[in-house]
Amino acid sequence: MKRSVLMSVALGLSVAAAQAQDKLIVDGSTTVGPIAKAFAEVIMRQNPGVNITVSESGSGNGAKALLNGTCDVACLSRNLKDSERKAMDEKGVKPVVHVVAFDALPVIVHPSNPVKGLTIDQVRDIYTGKITNWKDVGGADQRIVVISRDTNSGTYETFKDLVLGKDNKIIASAEYTGSNGGMRQRVQMTRGAIGYAGLGFVDRTIKALEINGVMPSAETVSAKQYPLSRELYLFTNGEPAADTLAGKFLSMSRTEKGREIIEEIGFVPVPDAK
Amino acid sequence: MLLSPAARARRRLAEMAGRGVLFAVTSVAALSVLAIIFFIARDALPFFTQVGMREFFLSTEWYPSHQPPQFGAAAIFVGTFLVTAAAVVLAVPIGLFAALCMSDILPFGLRQLLKPVIEMLAAIPSVVYGFFALTVVAPLVQDAGRWLPGDIQIDSGVNALTASLILGVMALPTIVSVSEDALQAAGRELREGSYALGATRAETLFKVVIPASISGLFSAVLLGIMRVMGETMVVWMASGNAAQIPKPWYNLLLPVRTLTATIAGDMGEADQMTGSTHYHVLFAMGLCLLLMSFACNLAGEWVVARQRKKLRGG
Numbered sequence: 001m002k003r004s005v006l007m008s009v010a011l012g013l014s015v016a017a018a019q020a021q022d023k024l025i026v027d028g029s030t031t032v033g034p035i036a037k038a039f040a041e042v043i044m045r046q047n048p049g050v051n052i053t054v055s056e057s058g059s060g061n062g063a064k065a066l067l068n069g070t071c072d073v074a075c076l077s078r079n080l081k082d083s084e085r086k087a088m089d090e091k092g093v094k095p096v097v098h099v100v101a102f103d104a105l106p107v108i109v110h111p112s113n114p115v116k117g118l119t120i121d122q123v124r125d126i127y128t129g130k131i132t133n134w135k136d137v138g139g140a141d142q143r144i145v146v147i148s149r150d151t152n153s154g155t156y157e158t159f160k161d162l163v164l165g166k167d168n169k170i171i172a173s174a175e176y177t178g179s180n181g182g183m184r185q186r187v188q189m190t191r192g193a194i195g196y197a198g199l200g201f202v203d204r205t206i207k208a209l210e211i212n213g214v215m216p217s218a219e220t221v222s223a224k225q226y227p228l229s230r231e232l233y234l235f236t237n238g239e240p241a242a243d244t245l246a247g248k249f250l251s252m253s254r255t256e257k258g259r260e261i262i263e264e265i266g267f268v269p270v271p272d273a274k
Numbered sequence: 275m276l277l278s279p280a281a282r283a284r285r286r287l288a289e290m291a292g293r294g295v296l297f298a299v300t301s302v303a304a305l306s307v308l309a310i311i312f313f314i315a316r317d318a319l320p321f322f323t324q325v326g327m328r329e330f331f332l333s334t335e336w337y338p339s340h341q342p343p344q345f346g347a348a349a350i351f352v353g354t355f356l357v358t359a360a361a362v363v364l365a366v367p368i369g370l371f372a373a374l375c376m377s378d379i380l381p382f383g384l385r386q387l388l389k390p391v392i393e394m395l396a397a398i399p400s401v402v403y404g405f406f407a408l409t410v411v412a413p414l415v416q417d418a419g420r421w422l423p424g425d426i427q428i429d430s431g432v433n434a435l436t437a438s439l440i441l442g443v444m445a446l447p448t449i450v451s452v453s454e455d456a457l458q459a460a461g462r463e464l465r466e467g468s469y470a471l472g473a474t475r476a477e478t479l480f481k482v483v484i485p486a487s488i489s490g491l492f493s494a495v496l497l498g499i500m501r502v503m504g505e506t507m508v509v510w511m512a513s514g515n516a517a518q519i520p521k522p523w524y525n526l527l528l529p530v531r532t533l534t535a536t537i538a539g540d541m542g543e544a545d546q547m548t549g550s551t552h553y554h555v556l557f558a559m560g561l562c563l564l565l566m567s568f569a570c571n572l573a574g575e576w577v578v579a580r581q582r583k584k585l586r587g588g
Contacts, residue, residue, distance in 0.1 A: 143427070152539065175516050177515070178511070182511070186408075
């Protein structure tokens, strides 16, 4: 009798341990979310019985979840703030950073636009309404049609962080469009347009500008030369062992399949360490 | 026929049950309207206590996700008004004239053919209209600047005009269908009476048929207005969504932003923080839209009632 109770307790424990092994909770940035979701799908398909949940509550909430232990992996489209590091330190959480991909933001114009490139300051002045005609930045005498992504999108957030800065507002006459595809469509057919979209959406129907003299491409982004780009992070509490589910999830970005997924979603994979 | 008391009681009970069911079914419609108003108002009021009416109605600074946020919706109200007015100016004459043609001028066979075709317009999903606006109408509008007299340069194909053009087309089936029914309802006797008095067809139409069906025509126009004002997908895709008051204010060739598009566009962002001011401001906009169509509805009722009185009183 006693033995069987012990047995069942042991069994229960091992089941619980296995459950902990088979479950991974990912939370954080809406920008990184699609990558995490695609990774989760692949891993769950390869390992039946494994359960990975991915929530997209924003970078700040991701950091908070890691701090409170309510997630195993936090996705962030920015680095941890000092205040967050301090709070984690006090709680004994040891954040370990993993760069999962690069995010780049090409600035795009109509293919007939003779302007080859702009500086970040010029882009900012155009979006805040200080520059309103292409002739002021070396182009034709044509009013600039400013187009932005809707304020919902991660792309807008990236633009705001990298170009606009905290205190600047986009001019009221700026148009807003609901998707990367819509943005490309609008820039394609509007002579004076300026817009921005994910790297995956740049094709021949529009023209990407050099920013501070650097053309956006997978190479310039991963070499950290293109200024409008940023790293996307996964944070864990301590370095997980490679054979755990978290380890598998983190190493996914270095695999062939993982890199493919990252490119497909429109980000730039981290260059091979080899 | 004599019934036993038990049978009579059973019958009374069945009747009461029937009435109860019918009453309940009718109440569902009324209650759901009340519930919608209640829940929208409940989430809209915190906005007015947090920010106040002044900024909302008078300021044009719409930066809800800036730090600190600004919630000036004046430009958005103007945009809504502009797009709605332009679409109505476009759709009402065409719609009324088409209805007149179909009910009194065109041969019966043609009418049987035309009516379903016009009603088909109502069956096209609005996102398809939006896609059409973005890919077909917007480039056309943008190029139209070259053919216009004077030095008009249309910078952007998505603007108030593009949205209004499409909204006008979308309102047509409502206006045509309702006003055609109204004209038909004026009746054959009235027309024949007029002819018998020696009136021509034009006199009959304008002096007899139209005055007799004026209240129906009026509600056709109001339904059209409400259809246009509430449309979301098309304006989100084709109006440009720029929260500005055009200069001059009637300039339809500039992008504008409407209440519906703002609610649709910002909801995803705002509901991440349910209970935030940005969340409540969208409900405030929804409440305003609701009150506006309420006002339209009441105005319609009032005109119809007045007309009925006039017709009866002679």
